[in-house]
Amino acid sequence: MSGAPTRERLPAVTVEPTRILLVDDQPEGLLALEATLAPLGQRLVVARSGREALRHLLTQDFAAILLDVVMPGMDGFETAALIRERERSRHTPILFLTALSRGQLPELRAYAVGAVDYLLKPYEPEILRSKVGVFVDLHRKTTLVRKQAEALRQTQQREHEHELAEAVRRADEERARVREELLRREMESHRNQQRWLEAVLAALPTPLALVEPGSGRTLLANRAAQGLAGGCLAYREAQGLHAEVVVRGADGQPLPQAAQPLMRAAQGEVLQGLRVDWELGGQRGSVRAYSALLPKMYGRPETVLLALLDVSHPDATARLAEGLRHLAGPVPALAGKERPPALEGDLAEGPPSTEGEHLDTRKD
Template sequence: MSAQLPREKVPILLVDDQPEGLMALEATLAPLGQQIVVARSGREALRQLLNQDFAVVLLDIVMPGMDGFETAQLIREREKSRNTPILFLTALSRGEVPEFRAYAVGAVDYLLKPYEPDILRSKVSVFVDLFRKTEMLRRQAEALREAQRREHERELAEAHQRLEVERSRWREELLRKEMETGRNQQRWLEAVLTTLPSPLALLEPGTGHILFANRAAQSLADGALVYPEARRLNTELVFTDSEGKQLPDESLPAARAARGELLSGVPVEWRRGEQRGAALAFSSRLPPMHGRPETALLALLDVTALHVTERNLQRAVHVRDDFLSMASHELRTPLTSLKVHVQGALRAAHRRGEEPLPVAQYVAKLETLEHNVSRLALLVDNLLDISRIHTGRLDFELAEVDLAAVVRDVASRFSEEASSAGCTLSVRAENPVVGRWDYSRVDQVVTNLLANALKYGAGAPVELAVSEEASHATLEVRDGGIGVREQDRYRIFERFERAVPHEHYSGFGLGLWLVHEIVTGLGGSVTVESPPGQGALFRVLLPWSREPQATEWRKVAQG
């Protein structure tokens, strides 16, 4: 396609304040056959430039108000007319024209009046041709853009058509994927429900048919709470209510939920031989949704462990009551003796006219009082140690302690009690055995073990021995008493536990427990050996040095 210049008249702006100057310019440019627009001032020229574009502006320099330089400056400052060619015309002589300023304000050339008409027409013709070429390029660009727009619209129409086809295919694929996703979600939900620890089942209303039961529901009571066939296979399994009344099949949670009953924590218990179990039943109705019919939901809460805990708590309460009974009895015995002796002493002191009792009798009474007070103090200390161990605050004051010296001292204090119990007391602790321990706690360990040996080994010899090894010191207390049955050898070190009835032997059942707690707190261990018919041997191992940890006491107390 050949490019042809547009033949429309090209606008040329003539700016001069002199009418004769404008007439001369019009006459000179008339042969060019273009559109001539005149302006008689700079301001009028600016208004013309606001309305249309011009191929060239012929601008007189000397004008009143706003001269040619100022007008040119404003033309250049306007974005749309910034590139419009400006040709200055002036009657000034060549030496009077400030050429640098003319070019500085954007003039492409200037002519001096009187000008040569052919030269002026030649210069203007150049700008006219340039304007036409520019206009042609603009129109070609617009035509190109229009062609591109039409092509683009055609391509868009084709793309839209292809897109509709693709959308149709995508919709079909999406529907297929949604259906597959729905199936996968159902499988995933069933997998989640299957692994839940809470028994859960979905039943068909009316028939009671099991639509789904997770693993926990299948294992709870061997699945007999949900599946009727499982109940028929477990003939020894018996279901009862919370009062122990046996439940028929129609009264079980699954049958009631299928009938539409809304259960809220209904208890059901079962037993099979020595095995026991319990659960709370909850049910609700799921309305039809997502293409599924109405469904009965049955949830079971296994409370077997709670029942076991309840029995343990009841046992703990029973143990507490027994302990309080024992404590009142144990505390009353020395208090009664103290009261009797104090009352006797007061009566003797108030008798008049009688000779005073001999000093030996007073000493005997005081010794009895001192013995009972010591017994009371020991009982109170044991009770305080229970509280300290429970709160993790059993105190240790570590220092250099001679275990052999502690054993000899305790044995000396128990000499009269051993004699009263008919026990010969022997001690093998001649050489010092020194470690970093708590003196009072080590004394408490030896005292409790010796008191235990004299209580349960009355009438038989009692031996205490101390030895040392590379890593620890050893304390052994042997008696020839009733011994400890094998099934009781761990239980006797627990709080309030006793291997024999309280009616036969007094005490709180705390001595050996305190021994275990103290020795463990010092990093050691205590064990018992009791061959049949040979009494009991308690062996304590104490490391030479160890900082007791409070956290261990808390763990023991909480356990």
């Protein structure tokens, strides 16, 4: 927050000439007052009766009121009493002017209704001008202080609002920076997780591919999947590069691309060991296809995992177990065994049966 205001920081304000109310039922009396007070350079407002004076006081403020005592209808004392009853004019200085001889009763009555002075006519112009000048200076200084206080309050309010807005802006910027940093770290964490996953998938000897549901677009395929059948089983685009490739089903008939494991898994079918054979450039092979739908995680959408187990050679399962042991180290459950118990006999007796090769769970 800003420090306490100093004289140099006080807002500049201007004070207009003050008003002086002259009340007398005699025109020559008003002319004399105007001539006497004109050198003060203030605004002189005249009233020819007490009622007219009260009407002026309803809408205007005055530095001083020069009030004649003897007036028809409402005299000066009655007018002064009504002036003092109004909140707006309660503290306005009143100077009584009268041609009556000085006496204790009139003076006491004048001071009783709030007069600050009581002058007899004819008065000394210099003395009257000096007395009124004191009240003019006091009124101007009071007005100046009030306006400066109001201007200072408004200035401080604007400064406070500016500082508050600046604090809010800095807080918003800091929150945005923190959110951006958290998002950056989260994205970096996701990228690291993806790199780690890609590295794991690339190192596995089993051909694996991550496929976009519906479209069948391959998002990632490891080296084993890329080298199997020229990548034709892991990439739908690869068959356009290898027009001579042939993919056959369990009945030995060629399969269109829509009936091959990649597209069937992409369409929502859960494959459980679907067997297909392939031929490409004089090479042949057989695979068992497995698939699963990976849920949304780490900001990534649902993804289909397609695994292609190469069963072209009788020792394919043993080679898979050996590859897993190479990645993760010795597996206690497999220690001392040449192949996992669950897989013993699976491939030892020749090619697997085509019965029960997959589970069709295609979504409606």
